[in-house]
Structures are given as structure tokens and as C-alpha cells.
Amino acid sequence: PAAPEQRRRALAGALGVAFTLLFLVVLLAGMQRLERTQTRIRFSLLVHFILRGALVATFISTLLEMLWMMLLGYITTESPVRHMWLQKAGDLRELPLGPFLLFNSATSLFGAGCEELVKLWLLTVCTDLLPASRSAAGTLEHYHSSLCGIQSCCSCRALLESPRALALAGVALGLGFMVSENTGYMAAAALEDNWSVVWFVELVRTLVNMHWVLTGLSAARLAVKLGLCPQAPAAGEPLLEVGLPSLGALLTSVWPAVCAHTIWNFTMTCLTWRGVEGEAALQLWAEVLAPTLSFSFLGCLYVAMVVLLWRNWPSAN
Numbered sequence: 186p187a188a189p190e191q192r193r194r195a196l197a198g199a200l201g202v203a204f205t206l207l208f209l210v211v212l213l214a215g216m217q218r219l220e221r222t223q224t225r226i227r228f229s230l231l232v233h234f235i236l237r238g239a240l241v242a243t244f245i246s247t248l249l250e251m252l253w254m255m256l257l258g259y260i261t262t263e264s265p266v267r268h269m270w271l272q273k274a275g276d277l278r279e280l281p282l283g284p285f286l287l288f289n290s291a292t293s294l295f296g297a298g299c300e301e302l303v304k305l306w307l308l309t310v311c312t313d314l315l316p317a318s319r320s321a322a323g324t325l326e327h328y329h330s331s332l333c334g335i336q337s338c339c340s341c342r343a344l345l346e347s348p349r350a351l352a353l354a355g356v357a358l359g360l361g362f363m364v365s366e367n368t369g370y371m372a373a374a375a376l377e378d379n380w381s382v383v384w385f386v387e388l389v390r391t392l393v394n395m396h397w398v399l400t401g402l403s404a405a406r407l408a409v410k411l412g413l414c415p416q417a418p419a420a421g422e423p424l425l426e427v428g429l430p431s432l433g434a435l436l437t438s439v440w441p442a443v444c445a446h447t448i449w450n451f452t453m454t455c456l457t458w459r460g461v462e463g464e465a466a467l468q469l470w471a472e473v474l475a476p477t478l479s480f481s482f483l484g485c486l487y488v489a490m491v492v493l494l495w496r497n498w499p500s501a502n
Contacts (some may be wrong), residue, residue, distance in 0.1 A: 205390070232342060235361035238357070242358065242362050243362055245303050269430070305442075314351065355404025359399065362396045370386065395445065399442035404443050407434060
């Protein structure tokens with residue numbers, strides 16, 4: 186009797202992942218088609234950045250967040266803090282409001298900072314940024330000939346020739362991260378007994394996902410800060426610009442994404458708070474107030490970040 190139920194759950198999880206992949210292909214192909222005259226980036230190169238986000242960025246950020254959770258576990262189980270704040274329960278969700286907000290803020294900020302910085306850093310690693318004016322001036326051949334020594338130790342280098350190409354590559358990397366992360370969420374949602382919850386989670390995690398918006402926003406801001414604009418090279422100016430952006434450029438580009446991601450994580454975690462006294466009050470908070478307020482606010486935040494991405498999108502060449 187359990188076999189049909191297991192198959193239905195497996196099908197629900199698989200459909201959720203397939204829906205996420207369909208969203209990725211439709212969004213990225215649509216954006217590339219709209220930008221085809223200015224972006225000059227092949228879909229195969231976008232797949233390269235999708236894999237960076239899905240494999241490398243997910244692994245590094247997960248590792249860093251696991252180390253943070255180990256530290257948090259020590260603070261709440263071994264240190265004197267446990268005896269002050271966890272006298273009645275050993276679950277962080279049942280903390281009093283003040284300590285819960287403190288731990289939630291720290292964890293939300295750390296997780297958001299890790300993920301956004303790792304994604305933007307991986308966007309620039311092994312990525313060479315060459316303005317289109319230089320490639321048009323015959324320097325693209327010189328660029329390829331100068332890579333012979335670098336390619337011997339790094340064969341995954343990518344060349345981006347316009348600010349819009351960098352922004353679209355950031356969107357692709359964020360979508361890859363989204364697919365990898367959603368796979369775990371879809372598998373967990375498929376274990377729910379309430380099928381309406383399963384489909385709701387799969388739709389929200391796909392259609393209202395911040396990763397592609399935030400990584401694209403950081404990449405668009407970085408393109409402006411690096412001066413990737415269509416201007417003729419000055420006399421004596423070097424033909425190549427190969428190397429990583431400075432830490433300052435990365436931080437000033439990523440801070441809006443980190444702030445928005447922190448707010449998103451903080452709001453979602455507040456849904457899990459169970460520190461309300463009284464069964465009736467807890468039920469009212471968990472089933473009515475928290476979901477209504479949180480999802481309304483997060484929907485507005487998502488729309489605001491999409492608008493911000495559009496306003497920061499690099500101008501046409």
C-alpha cells in the first residue's frame with residue numbers, strides 16, 4: 186500500500202524540479218533574445234555559469250553555513266547562553282522573542298552574506314572582462330594568443346565582452362544556484378501529507394525566487410563599477426584587463442543584494458517562531474498572522490528587487 190504513495194511523492198518532487206528547470210530555460214532564453222543585439226553571449230556560455238552556480242557556489246556556501254550552524258549549536262548547547270535562554274526547551278524556535286530575533290538576525294545575515302558574496306566571486310573567477318570596443322579594434326585575437334600560458338592551468342576561462350553580458354551571466358549563475366537549492370526544498374516538500382502545501386512550496390520556490398534577481402543585480406552594479414563601457418581605448422592603454430575585481434568593488438556591488446536576502450531570510454524564519462504563550466495564540470500566529478503578513482511583504486520585496494534590477498541593468502552599447 187505504501188508503494189503508490191511513494192511513487193506519488195517521487196513524482197511530485199520530480200515535477201517540482203522539472204518546473205524549476207523550465208522556468209530557468211524560459212527566463213534565460215527570453216532575456217537573451219531580448220538582449221541579443223547588445224549582449225553578445227552564447228547560450229552555451231550561459232550554461233557554463235549555470236553550472237558554476239548549481240555546483241560550485243552551492244557547495245561552498247553550504248559548507249560555510251554548516252560551519253556557522255556548528256558554531257551556533259555550540260553557543261546554544263555548551264555555553265552558558267543555553268542556561269539563560271533555553272531553560273524550557275532545546276529548540277531555537279521556542280526561544281523568547283528577544284533572543285529569537287537576535288539569533289535569527291545573525292543567522293540570516295551570515296547566510297545571505299555567504300551566498301551573495303560566493304555567487305558574485307564565482308562570477309568573476311576565471312572570467313575575463315573585455316569591453317567590446319577593444320575586441321572590435323582587433324585586440325580579441327591578441328587576447329586569445331595571450332591566454333596560452335593561463336589556459337594550461339585553467340581551461341574553464343570565459344570571456345565577456347559587454348556589461349550586459351556580465352549582468353546576464355550573473356542571472357544565469359543565480360538561476361543555477363536556485364535549481365540546486367530548490368532540489369532539496371522540493372524533496373522535503375514532497376514528504377508533506379498536505380498536497381496543497383507541496384504544490385504551494387513548489388510554485389513559490391520557483392516563481393518568487395530571489396537568487397537570480399539578486400545575483401543579476403550584483404553583476405549589473407559590478408559591471409558599472411568596473412567601467413565596462415563602450416568607449417575607445419586611450420593611447421597607451423593596455424589591451425587586456427585580466428584579473429579579479431578588488432574586494433571593495435565586490436562589497437559595494439553586493440550590499441543591496443545582501444540586505445534584501447537578509448530581510449528575506451529573516452522574514453521566512455519568523456514563520457517558524459513558536460515562542461507565543463498559549464495554544465490559541467500560537468495557532469493564530471502560526472496559521473493566520475505569520476503567513477499572511479510574511480508572504481504579502483515578501484511578494485512586495487520580490488517586485489521591488491525586480492524593478493531595481495531593471496533600473497540598474499547596464500545601458501545598451
